[in-house]
Amino acid sequence: MSAPATHELLRTEGLTLRFGGIAAADGIDFTLARGEHLAVIGANGAGKTTFINICTGYIRPSSGRVLFEGVDITRKGPRQIARLGVGRSFQLPQLFLDHTVRQCLELASVSRQGRLSRWTSLSRAADQRAVAEMLELVELAAHADDLTAVLPEGRRKLLDVGIALMLEPKLVIMDEPTSGVSSEDKHGVMQTLMRALQQRRVTSWFVEHDVEIVRRYATRVAAWIDGRVAADGAPAQVFADPLVRREVLGER
């Protein structure tokens, strides 16, 4: 919409998804520019995760298009979209539970290389320098050889994003990166994540309920109400919007 074409990273046009009579996405026209750190806010059921699922190829929209760097990705699956440079983390971290932290990153590393050897061991084939850098970046070096199944929730969140970052994406979409993390740890987790994203010059978009975190880390906020973008702009501006205050923040 407003962003100049050269800075535009992702755009959706009339994105609509209907389940029966309910529109989980209702004609969303939305543009994300390079370098932005967008926070998406909204009540449960407003369609925030559905929008992520459509943009990452997990769900096909009923109508409309998604363009990433000008390429139409509407009909592509998660695998192809990941290869084009869109990384994703999940509200419930999606990890490989029979693998260690290091092995999860190694798997992403060999995927990045584009060939899966049936003979060379995973640890030898993976780019160990990139793995070590990522372990430092998301502060998991001390847990490198722990099985992911025994990691505490905050670490799982960090690893979930670390795996996505191994593919050197241009955009990382994080679905509630601090949900399930204790309140005293939330800021630490978020700070590590945002530092990692900034260091890698990755554009980000995250769903977040904690207003404090949104104010601190987002350069832009979009408020979702009933499958539509109800308000979009600088954090202060969006939080001042009466509709957002009433419908999203629950103020009277």
Added chain:
Amino acid sequence: MRTPISPVAVALAVLLVLAAGWAWPWSRMPIITFLCFGLAALGLTVLMRAGQVSFGHAMYAAVGGYATAFAVRAFPGIDGLAAAAAGVLASLAAGALVAAFVSRYRGIFFGMLNLGLSMVLFSLAGKLYAWTGGTDGLRFERPPLLGVAMERGQFELAMLVLALSLAVGIAWMVQRYFDSCAGQVMLAIRTNETRLEYIGLSARSVLAQGYVLSAGLVGLAGALLALVQSLVTPESGYWIRSGEYVFIAILGGSGHAIGAFLGAAVFELIKLAAAAWFTDAWQILLGATLIAVIFFAPQGIVGWRRRAPKPAQPTPAAQEAR
């Protein structure tokens, strides 16, 4: 990650098996059967590492066996090794064909689809009398091995050496595959296919490759068994046989390639012991063994992985500790 298997222990086991086969001619057939069942169960292990169980994989033993028999009958004087190679190639081809569509299915659908296919193949083998010899199977002349025509005892000993070398070599190679990138992706299919897709990897194509490998392993077992008996029957592809391979793979465990052979050894010993002492009760013995394994060693003889047991979910205490 890998449990190192002592080469000395493997060498000792190999020598022991060779000595037994050399000293007691009656032991040759059970030993060859054990090695072939081990190879077939290793095929099932490949799939189990991706969390999939096939209840029809014996069909590839039948494919391997019939292709071996066809080769010997079609080309008189063909070397046994070449005939077995034809069996393996046929099972790989059949595996590739089936992999193209079963790789889309998981869990019970994967297992039952394989079972269904194997039932179709089993009845075809029994009914297409002109080609397969019907339910009596297909008998063929004992082929020479490496150009040498042999008497029965000699031939069995040579087959034992062949099966043993193949088992050791292939187990080593399959273990390398388990530790390789593709092998580790197979493990990840079992735990999180969604994440695999989101890091740009195709679970389906990796599983399909693993499926072809598993079909080839079972096919090799079928080819060797047909060769040593100079006979292939529809029973070699029957679902009960498929179940035995699954049984052995579970018994052995999928943490290491050697598990399938340990499972096969136990299976064969139970059958031998039952034949000697409890002729009418060997299924009871097998059933009791399986129950004991599931209760006391759910990860099989080699264990899933020699590491501290892991909880499926982080404990509340660990969550707070973060």
